[in-house]
Every structure is written in C-alpha cells, then in structure tokens.
Amino acid sequence: MAYATEYIAHTLKAARQSKRLSQRALSKLAGVPQSHISKIENGAVDLRLSSLVEIARVLDLEVTLVPRKSVTAVQSIIRSGQPARNTAAVPSVAREFKRLQQSLSIALHEHPAIKEIAQLQRQVRELQHFQFPVRELDALREANKVVQAFKINTKSLHGIRTILADFQTLRNSIVHSTPSIEPVKPAYSLEDEEHG
Secondary structure, three states: OOOHHHHHHHHHHHHHHOOOOOHHHHHHOOOOOHHHHHHHOOOOOOHHHHHHHHHHOOOOOOOOOOOHHHHHHHHHHHOOOOOOHHHHOHHHHHHHHHHHHHHHHHHHOOOOOOHHHHHHHHHHHHHHHOOOHHHHHHHHHHHHHHHHHHHOOOOOOOHHHHHHHHHHHHHHHHHHOOOOOOOOOOOOOOHHHHHH
C-alpha cells in the first residue's frame, strides 16, 4: 500500500473509531458497503473519490486539494488541534521502528564500546515519541540497512554517524514544525456593546 493511501486509510479508521462508529454504522450513514469500508481501512482496495467524500463527510472530515507550498502550514494547523499521538498509530512506521530497535540492540550487544550505536539507539527511541512523518519511512528502512551492514563490516562508522546526524536533523524539524498559534481575538464582542 502506498504511504499516502495508508495515511488516508489510517485517518479514516481513527476518525470512525473516535466517533465510536462500527463499520456497519458508517456504511449506513455514508451509503458505502461495509465490506468496502473494511477493504479501504485495510488498504486492500483503491479508494474511489466519491466514496472518500461520503465517508469523510460522515466523519466530519473535509477532502481538500491544497497547494503544495501550503501543505506544511496546513499540517501544522491540523497537528495543533490534535492530541499528540505516537508512531504506533501507523502500523508500517511502528514495524520499521521495531526492526531498527532490534538491529540496534543486537549491534550494541555485540559492540558495547561503540558510543555512536548507543546514541543512535537513544535517538530512535526519542523519535518514536513524536508524530513521525510517514513520508520518512524510507529513512527508517535505510537506517536499518546501515546498521545491518555495520554488523557485517564494523570497520566503518561513517554510515552510523551519518544516520545519527540525519535523525537529529529530522527530530529537530519535527519538533520545530508545529509553531505556537495564538488564538485570534475578535475586534469586538457583544459585551463591549452592553458597556458602551
């Protein structure tokens, strides 16, 4: 399943569950067969736009095309209105984190004196507590390949150091991507009229 499709499927399922709707109840409200909703949530079928619009409408979601330049701003606004969620929410990301943690544990056990492995392990553990961008899934896979290669050829720490620096940069971008948004104050209120 493509990353974008997986994200949409996960978002729809999470929205359905947060509204405490069964697939059958959502099916009745949206006019989409329950079996189709199940396939959508499991990524077993390509989602038709008409089905997406109807399901989203029932779940109080809006399907919108956003200019590419504005995507970061829109994502930031969306995140600011949501409770924090860890990476376990997206199955493929959680799997990759688990694989990487296992590889790092083995590497650290075999080479306890190499501080970069312990640093990378801490960095990965920390990244798991953030809302890890699904688009960065390839970075996790690449990191796992580097750790696997290091276990075979321990002479070069360059790959481990590069991944460590990349993950630090990624962590910083995730942390700083959610600007604090101050609430907009109205120019006046009804209370102002009563006192004037």
